[in-house]
Amino acid sequence: MAVVKLQGNIFLRVLGAGILWAQQLEEADAAEKEQLRVKITTHQERRQKYEALDKKLAESGDTQISVTDPEAKALRVNNNGTDVGYCIQAATDQKHKLFVHAEIGATTDKRELAPIALEVKHLLDLKHFNTLSDAGYSTGDQFQICKTAGVITYSAPMPSTSPSHDCIPTAEFTYHKEGDYYICPMGEQLHNVGNPVKRGNYFGTIYRTNACKTCSIRQDCTKNKLGRIIERSEYQDIIDENRERVLANPEYYKLRQQIIEHQFGVFKRQWGFTFTLLKRKKNVMSEVHLLMMAYNLTRMISIIGINEFKRRLGGLAAYLLASMATLKTNIEALCRFEILTMKILKLNFATI
Numbered sequence: 001m002a003v004v005k006l007q008g009n010i011f012l013r014v015l016g017a018g019i020l021w022a023q024q025l026e027e028a029d030a031a032e033k034e035q036l037r038v039k040i041t042t043h044q045e046r047r048q049k050y051e052a053l054d055k056k057l058a059e060s061g062d063t064q065i066s067v068t069d070p071e072a073k074a075l076r077v078n079n080n081g082t083d084v085g086y087c088i089q090a091a092t093d094q095k096h097k098l099f100v101h102a103e104i105g106a107t108t109d110k111r112e113l114a115p116i117a118l119e120v121k122h123l124l125d126l127k128h129f130n131t132l133s134d135a136g137y138s139t140g141d142q143f144q145i146c147k148t149a150g151v152i153t154y155s156a157p158m159p160s161t162s163p164s165h166d167c168i169p170t171a172e173f174t175y176h177k178e179g180d181y182y183i184c185p186m187g188e189q190l191h192n193v194g195n196p197v198k199r200g201n202y203f204g205t206i207y208r209t210n211a212c213k214t215c216s217i218r219q220d221c222t223k224n225k226l227g228r229i230i231e232r233s234e235y236q237d238i239i240d241e242n243r244e245r246v247l248a249n250p251e252y253y254k255l256r257q258q259i260i261e262h263q264f265g266v267f268k269r270q271w272g273f274t275f276t277l278l279k280r281k282k283n284v285m286s287e288v289h290l291l292m293m294a295y296n297l298t299r300m301i302s303i304i305g306i307n308e309f310k311r312r313l314g315g316l317a318a319y320l321l322a323s324m325a326t327l328k329t330n331i332e333a334l335c336r337f338e339i340l341t342m343k344i345l346k347l348n349f350a351t352i
């Protein structure tokens, strides 16, 4: 009897443990199922959100969409990083280092030189002046517009392009304008073939030679089965003119950093202005213009002294009140920081 009873206890205990384990398993399954359900719902919601953004992007015809500020763009920053924001284009004068003009540009500097230069020309009523800009602004069509408008560019030359880094650089091919051909390092002539081809904002002409077929240094020159190809931009002459000017005047070109870089150092390092508080193009530009106006006012106090500054501000108030009929127009004009600067300082911007 005792043995049977003992066996019954063991069986009951095992059975009880089995039921408990099954319950726990069921509970664990239910919890896991719930977690999975939450995850699936989250992913489905995200998917719907991104599908809606994708549709919006396709309808806009743009290549990017910002979910924080609809007018901001992804911009390439130092070390190949990316930031979402606005690309502020600014011009300052060489003598006083004051801001002359600023506006929001595109996501790269490629097409910004001419619009800024022409606006400065208009604002300061200049016939001729020089511009100093870095390599990002070196674009043939922009040089052409500037030249036509009487603006002399000193823009850092872009590195000469070659088919690949281990090929003889294009710079080692000499162009002969009178005959419209290139001479290659082996002394062969490359002539233009076919009509100019459209490449974005310019037309390019192709130059080739049949001598590549039997050339002894072909492996160092090109990997192309058809031989070495040189493409010449329709703006190449004016690109070369700019390059020669910069190379002939290295000390002058070096002034660029002194003229335009330190203002942004003051904004970021001294004033802690590393981002804007406002969103959307118009608001961001107003915030930046206020900042530049503050910069110009403090610079003017340094240049002419506080007493002279106050005296001229008084004169400005008198100028505003002199004609009540045009008061509103005058004030609106002075709200442009560059015009206010000129009025106070009575500057003569000979060059920038």
Ligand code: SF4
Pocket (backbone or CB within 6 Å): 184, 185, 186, 187, 188, 209, 211, 212, 213, 215, 216, 217, 218, 221, 222, 227, 228
């Ligand atoms: S491969 Fe053609 S272009 Fe290059 S050096 Fe030889 S002949 Fe000149």
